[in-house]
Amino acid sequence: MTSPDLPAELKAALDGKLRGFSRSDAAGRAASISKTYRGGGNSGSIRSETDALAYALARMPATYAAVTASLNALIEIRPDYVPGSLLDVGAGPGTATWASAEAFASLHHFTLLDANDALRALALDLARDSTRLRNVGYERGEARAALAKADAAELVVASYMIGEIGEAEQRALAELMWAKTRDTLLVVEPGTPAGYARIIALRAHLIGLGAHVAAPCPHDGKCPLEAPDWCHFSQRLQRSRAHMQVKGAELPFEDERFSYVALTRAPIASRPSRVLAQPAASKVEITAKLCTPEGLSLAKVPRRAKADYAIARRWRWGDAVS
Numbered sequence: 201m202t203s204p205d206l207p208a209e210l211k212a213a214l215d216g217k218l219r220g221f222s223r224s225d226a227a228g229r230a231a232s233i234s235k236t237y238r239g240g241g242n243s244g245s246i247r248s249e250t251d252a253l254a255y256a257l258a259r260m261p262a263t264y265a266a267v268t269a270s271l272n273a274l275i276e277i278r279p280d281y282v283p284g285s286l287l288d289v290g291a292g293p294g295t296a297t298w299a300s301a302e303a304f305a306s307l308h309h310f311t312l313l314d315a316n317d318a319l320r321a322l323a324l325d326l327a328r329d330s331t332r333l334r335n336v337g338y339e340r341g342e343a344r345a346a347l348a349k350a351d352a353a354e355l356v357v358a359s360y361m362i363g364e365i366g367e368a369e370q371r372a373l374a375e376l377m378w379a380k381t382r383d384t385l386l387v388v389e390p391g392t393p394a395g396y397a398r399i400i401a402l403r404a405h406l407i408g409l410g411a412h413v414a415a416p417c418p419h420d421g422k423c424p425l426e427a428p429d430w431c432h433f434s435q436r437l438q439r440s441r442a443h444m445q446v447k448g449a450e451l452p453f454e455d456e457r458f459s460y461v462a463l464t465r466a467p468i469a470s471r472p473s474r475v476l477a478q479p480a481a482s483k484v485e486i487t488a489k490l491c492t493p494e495g496l497s498l499a500k501v502p503r504r505a506k507a508d509y510a511i512a513r514r515w516r517w518g519d520a521v522s
């Protein structure tokens with residue numbers, strides 16, 4: 201399992217960038233970018249070097265943690281998956297590239313693409329001293345046009361990106377990303393009902409084109425959850441001092457809620473059930489909401505079933521269990 205916390209090389213690169221900047225300026229820009237997001241805006245408000253750094257300090261730890269948790273879930277289902285090439289769509293500061301490089305020692309060819317100049321410049325700066333990432337290719341441009349020109353990759357990732365484009369475009373982008381996927385496509389979104397709705401629409405569309413789900417679902421059928429319920433997970437991450445200062449936060453950690461889907465070209469041989477919420481433990485039993493190959497199930501494991509109870513006590517939200 202890869203740690204959800206930023207790798208030391210990336211932390212050091214971010215700290216190095218911060219040295220030349222005023223933390224209060226960065227905090228001010230981060231607050232204004234967050235306000236834009238809360239008001240339904242997107243990363244279009246990130247224009248300057250300070251904007252890009254403020255975004256990276258405030259959001260990169262959490263999006264990194266969400267991508268890492270999704271990759272950990274994928275690796276648990278496919279421990280023999282060893283991708284050599286990565287395409288990071290809407291790469292921004294390079295978050296998913298760093299997470300994928302940590303998760304897969306096999307990756308050696310990295311292509312990033314994004315339309316935002318300030319985030320691209322920051323990504324290249326952060327990767328400059330990295331042994332594995334200093335030679336990444338980073339294409340500047342609108343995603344569909346840049347993707348059309350890109351080589352296919354064994355792993356394609358779009359992290360916190362598809363929500364920034366319109367619905368009709370999302371379908372076209374999903375098709376194009378799938379066409380450029382030699383093995384696995386991972387899409388990660390915020391763990392909100394809207395983020396889940398985008399994931400579920402992309403999932404259904406690409407299953408129709410022959411994709412199979414590796415994680416989180418244990419089946420390729422229709423999602424059994426019904427509104428107001430939605431499928432999402434939570435990853436805890438540590439906040440650095442700079443992260444806390446830029447966010448004006450007091451707690452040394454945060455919990456990032458995210459939704460994701462990992463789709464593969466080859467069918468998955470065996471798919472365990474997925475824990476959909478933190479299980480409840482009482483004196484008599486453990487109750488866990490599971491997504492199983494046959495649909496939703498509320499598993500109740502009584503204390504008297506000692507061996508099963510001991511196993512169920514270790515279940516956590518997001519785990520794959522059989």
Ligand SMILES: C[S@@+](CC[C@H](N)C(=O)[O-])C[C@H]1O[C@@H](n2cnc3c(N)ncnc32)[C@H](O)[C@@H]1O
Nearest residue numbers: 243263290291292295314315316342343359364
């Ligand atoms: C919220 S940021 C996420 C960045 C990064 N993937 C991460 O997880 O930290 C969304 C990124 O998608 C990029 N993006 C949005 N729409 C795009 C488009 N049509 N073409 C290229 N990039 C786009 C933005 O420029 C931005 O860098």
